[in-house]
Amino acid sequence: MPAHLFVDISSHGLGHLAQVAPILNELGHARPDLRLTVRSGLSNGILRARLSSAFAHIQECSDFGFVMLDAVRIDHARTAAVYREQHDHWKQLVASETERLSRLKPDLVLSDVAYLPLAGAAGAGIPSLAMCSLNWAELFAYFFGDQPWAGPIYQEMLSAYCGADRFLRLTPAMPMIDLPNLQNIAPVAALGRDCRLSLHERLDCRPDEKLVLIAFGGFEIQLPVERWPSIEGVRWLVPESWGVKKKDMVAFEPLGLHFTDLLRSVDAVFTKPGYGIFTEAACNGTPVLYLRRDDWPEQGCLIDWLQRNARCREIDEAGLVSDRVKVVLDQLWKQVKPALPIPAGAKEAALVIAGMLAN
CATH class of the missing domain: 3.40.50.2000 (Glycogen Phosphorylase B;)
Structure with a gap:
């Protein structure tokens, strides 16, 4: 029976896919028999343009990150309202996610960087990995931490991230000092052909x-x-x-x-x-x-x-x-051309994932 990896990729822009894709492609070379399920609000075409392995696609969003006015401006009021609404029903959301992952029975859950699937994996007793250069809890605290209603929401977010077996912190990244499960990873990037x-x-x-x-x-x-x-x-x-x-x-x-x-x-x-x-x-x-x-x-x-x-x-x-x-x-x-950085993080992260799938 091939191992089953469930991957949740945020559709808050395309940067999360750019992080995950080189890692999954590296993993696919090492584990061509891997069964892969990808949940993301991104279209199937966008995913297939980046991912070389076959996968089952669940086109849904399990996070929203921030409500954006455009590429560089956040709608703070709407973002606060959506977070408050989501966490008014947090226990029900986690219970539903737990039940869904229990039915899918993956051997490992990988999230970049939604926290709901991590909470669901913990409830279902499934190992999990978070991975990103940021996390929504740290950003939430930056924007809303001084609000009287924000404390319990932040704690629920942080608890979900801390519940993952590891958080792969890609270089470069935010500090994430509140996460005890960090593992630093080299830069991740796809390399193109010179056309x-x-x-x-x-x-x-x-x-x-x-x-x-x-x-x-x-x-x-x-x-x-x-x-x-x-x-x-x-x-x-x-x-x-x-x-x-x-x-x-x-x-x-x-x-x-x-x-x-x-x-x-x-x-x-x-x-x-x-x-x-x-x-x-x-x-x-x-x-x-x-x-x-x-x-x-x-x-x-x-x-x-x-x-x-x-x-x-x-x-x-x-x-x-x-x-x-x-x-x-x-x-x-x-400007003087610097030495090109080596995107060794894809191989590092793929080794971590493969090791967890083998356990």
Whole structure:
């Protein structure tokens, strides 16, 4: 009977999938007989673009993280209301999750980074692993810890995370000082193929033309690109959904490249701080231009790590609609290339998972 792994992947953006996918792909090479069930609100197509092993898909969300106004702004009032509503029924939710996992009978539950499946696994007596660069309890305490109603909710969240056999803390990551079950893991990132020559041919680029990819991690955000100044020798690759009609901009989805291959093949990526895009850009040698997120505590550790491991520059929204964007891009490309970080975390985490499945 093949071992059965139940994986819960948050659909709060695409960064959680970017963390899990290299690990599951590494695990699939070592354990091709593994039975894999994936629960995620992400579409089957998005999952299959990243996961190389066969899996059964339960398209549901067991966490919401934060209610977002857009890619960089949180709806604090709505987020607080949803957490309060969820934890008014916490015991019933855990009981339902326990019953469901008992029926599915996985040998191990892996969560990035919902806490409900960890509580359900504990109730069902199933070993569990949490894994991420953050956890919702720490972020909840940052935003709502001073509220009189927040204490019991935080304790229920923290208890679920502490109930996991281990929490694999990916590098870079938030401190997570309240978790006694941490195991530090090296960076996790997918490595792409360099398709630069074919990409330039497809776009009929001049030899000295540079391509800058705009990628905001699965969140809808419409930047005022129509007001950006044109920069001689720079072409922007933008989401098709923006419907941009500008001669220096082209939609990237119709190019048909796997995202990581595209990321490796461009001259820079413009994004927000996020684990998946930062580690993948650094490990693939792609310079990063980033727009800081207001009031997002995870970004500090991510930016610190990126500054040590990649060429990167910050820009604000005002700079995007002025001539400053050209100056910042020129500064970015003149930076000395650091040694590429090695994404050894996928193999490390896969060994941990395989060891737990063997017990």
